[in-house]
Amino acid sequence: MLLANSEIQAVRGNPHSDLSLENFCRQSFSQVSAKCAMIALLLVDDQSLYLLAKSTQASDFVFYSQPESVIQQTDIPLGDCYAVIHGEKTLPHIAPIFVGNQIRGLLVVEQQAHNFPFADILKPLPLHLDNYCLHLKVIDSQQQLLRQEGLLQQAQQQNLFFSQLLKELHQLTIELSKLDSLDELYHYTVKAGISRLGIDRMALFIMDKEQDTYYGTYGTTETGDVADESYFQNKIPNVPFVQEALTRKDYLSIWHNASILHNSQEIGVGWNAMVALWHGDETIGWIACDNFINKQPLGDHQKEVLILLAASVAQMIMRKQAEEQVIQLNKDLELRVRERTAELAEAYQALSDANNALRLVSSMDSLTGLANRREFDEHLDTQWSLALKQKSSLSLIMIDVDFFKQYNDTFGHQEGDVCLQQIANELKSCINEKSDLIARYGGEEIVLLCPELTTAQTAAMAEMCRKKIARLNISHPVIGIEDKVTISAGYVCLTPVNGMPNKNIIRIADQALYQAKQTGRNNTVQAMITD
Numbered sequence: 001m002l003l004a005n006s007e008i009q010a011v012r013g014n015p016h017s018d019l020s021l022e023n024f025c026r027q028s029f030s031q032v033s034a035k036c037a038m039i040a041l042l043l044v045d046d047q048s049l050y051l052l053a054k055s056t057q058a059s060d061f062v063f064y065s066q067p068e069s070v071i072q073q074t075d076i077p078l079g080d081c082y083a084v085i086h087g088e089k090t091l092p093h094i095a096p097i098f099v100g101n102q103i104r105g106l107l108v109v110e111q112q113a114h115n116f117p118f119a120d121i122l123k124p125l126p127l128h129l130d131n132y133c134l135h136l137k138v139i140d141s142q143q144q145l146l147r148q149e150g151l152l153q154q155a156q157q158q159n160l161f162f163s164q165l166l167k168e169l170h171q172l173t174i175e176l177s178k179l180d181s182l183d184e185l186y187h188y189t190v191k192a193g194i195s196r197l198g199i200d201r202m203a204l205f206i207m208d209k210e211q212d213t214y215y216g217t218y219g220t221t222e223t224g225d226v227a228d229e230s231y232f233q234n235k236i237p238n239v240p241f242v243q244e245a246l247t248r249k250d251y252l253s254i255w256h257n258a259s260i261l262h263n264s265q266e267i268g269v270g271w272n273a274m275v276a277l278w279h280g281d282e283t284i285g286w287i288a289c290d291n292f293i294n295k296q297p298l299g300d301h302q303k304e305v306l307i308l309l310a311a312s313v314a315q316m317i318m319r320k321q322a323e324e325q326v327i328q329l330n331k332d333l334e335l336r337v338r339e340r341t342a343e344l345a346e347a348y349q350a351l352s353d354a355n356n357a358l359r360l361v362s363s364m365d366s367l368t369g370l371a372n373r374r375e376f377d378e379h380l381d382t383q384w385s386l387a388l389k390q391k392s393s394l395s396l397i398m399i400d401v402d403f404f405k406q407y408n409d410t411f412g413h414q415e416g417d418v419c420l421q422q423i424a425n426e427l428k429s430c431i432n433e434k435s436d437l438i439a440r441y442g443g444e445e446i447v448l449l450c451p452e453l454t455t456a457q458t459a460a461m462a463e464m465c466r467k468k469i470a471r472l473n474i475s476h477p478v479i480g481i482e483d484k485v486t487i488s489a490g491y492v493c494l495t496p497v498n499g500m501p502n503k504n505i506i507r508i509a510d511q512a513l514y515q516a517k518q519t520g521r522n523n524t525v526q527a528m529i530t531d
């Protein structure tokens with residue numbers, strides 16, 4: 001076929017297709033219109049006939065710039081025309097017009113006068129018709145070029161659209177990767193799907209590990225708003241559309257003219273699309289879309305982008321899940337460490353309390369509550385070294401209860417204990433608790449160790465002790481100097497020097513105590529220090 005119908009249509013659309021053929025026909029047909037009833041030029045194209053120009057006695061010349069099918073032309077002898085084309089007949093009123101060796105036209109002249117200049121008109125027609133056909137070919141290729149250009153532009157626009165979608169997806173992927181939680185990731189994905197990727201409605205579903213149930217995250221309402229659908233859960237439907245999406249990687253399953261559902265209720269008809277989220281070879285969920293709102297078809301590029309989006313989102317879900325697991329583990333660990341630390345601190349405190357209690361018990365005399373002999377010895381070592389270093393004085397007052405054996409003998413050992421406790425309590429009030437130490441040295445002997453006192457202060461303190469005990473008025477059975485319990489004290493105040501053993505201070509005070517006993521008891525004696 002020389003010209004396709006569409007091409008003929010294209011030529012029809014161009015009224016200036018070939019002015020030379022039209023002019024020739026106009027001129028020559030008008031010259032002979034009186035010599036015939038009808039003259040017409042037909043175009044032969046692939047065995048079909050089209051009317052190009054016609055003139056009758058009844059009507060003016062018409063050039064069909066949009067070639068007409070001859071079927072409607074009742075005055076054209078169609079049967080004769082086809083007979084000539086097929087070479088079945090040679091007729092005087094129908095002349096074939098050859099271009100090369102092909103019939104490209106017919107000149108039909110009805111009821112021609114005997115002097116009709118058939119040959120004159122016929123002769124130039126092959127050239128004009130050839131030009132006309134060439135012109136049609138040019139028009140044809142122009143149309144093809146235009147069509148190709150149109151297709152190219154369309155492709156360019158699609159490519160531009162695709163590259164914009166890809167840029168959008170790239171940007172979206174970056175934004176998704178910066179989100180803090182899985183919930184934000186689900187929400188952002190759906191929001192971006194409908195606002196930036198041109199999807200009417202999108203929802204994101206996550207499956208359980210058994211791949212039996214799926215759970216909603218975020219979806220889209222019937223009016224196109226993002227909605228929290230975390231309340232939704234259902235069994236995974238065993239239908240081909242879903243199973244196809246869940247078993248084919250990087251694949252968008254589309255169901256055309258399908259029911260569009262919202263919360264498992266049918267709300268319309270359109271396409272449903274579904275692309276699975278994969279982690280390795282396992283599906284972890286899917287993204288579902290439909291065209292409920294705008295009813296637009298799903299573009300090829302949108303399909304590509306949805307597949308890419310699903311791949312990115314799946315990766316980010318897995319990463320975020322891992323991150324959240326690590327955060328949870330760290331929280332659990334921190335909690336356990338805090339609990340353990342608190343337990344340890346408690347245990348440490350209990351141990352410390354026990355140690356302190358033990359130290360107190362081991363350093364204390366159980367009867368009087370005073371420091372015991374061991375504590376006194378340690379304290380003496382410390383104070384002695386300190387005084388030696390500071391070249392300061394150290395005083396020791398050694399006290400012994402007078403005639404205590406008789407007291408015990410008379411009142412019993414238990415009463416003796418009570419008496420000792422009373423004496424210890426009273427003596428405690430004589431010392432400066434911050435600096436001095438009072439200790440039970442043994443039996444009914446009590447010592448006071450006082451740093452940085454003068455001899456006079458030491459004497460005054462010894463005297464104060466004696467008087468305070470006397471003032472207790474604890475009756476004593478022995479008729480002696482007094483009829484009440486008294487004490488005797490020997491004291492010493494010295495500044496330690498290198499080479500002097502600290503036991504010396506005890507010995508010296510003890511000697512003074514002995515002196516106090518010898519000189520009548522209930523008195524205090526200062527030790528005489530001899531080198």
Ligand SMILES: Nc1nc2c(ncn2[C@@H]2O[C@H](COP(=O)(O)OP(=O)(O)OP(=O)(O)O)[C@@H](O)[C@H]2O)c(=O)[nH]1
Pocket residue numbers: 367400401402403404405406408412413414415416417420442443444517521
């Ligand atoms: N109740 C009681 N008596 C004690 C305790 N420790 C020592 N004594 C008694 O204290 C008495 C000390 O007696 P002595 O050393 O003879 O001295 P004294 O009778 O006090 O006579 P002078 O020291 O010379 O005045 C002894 O009978 C001891 O049994 C004690 O913890 N409780």
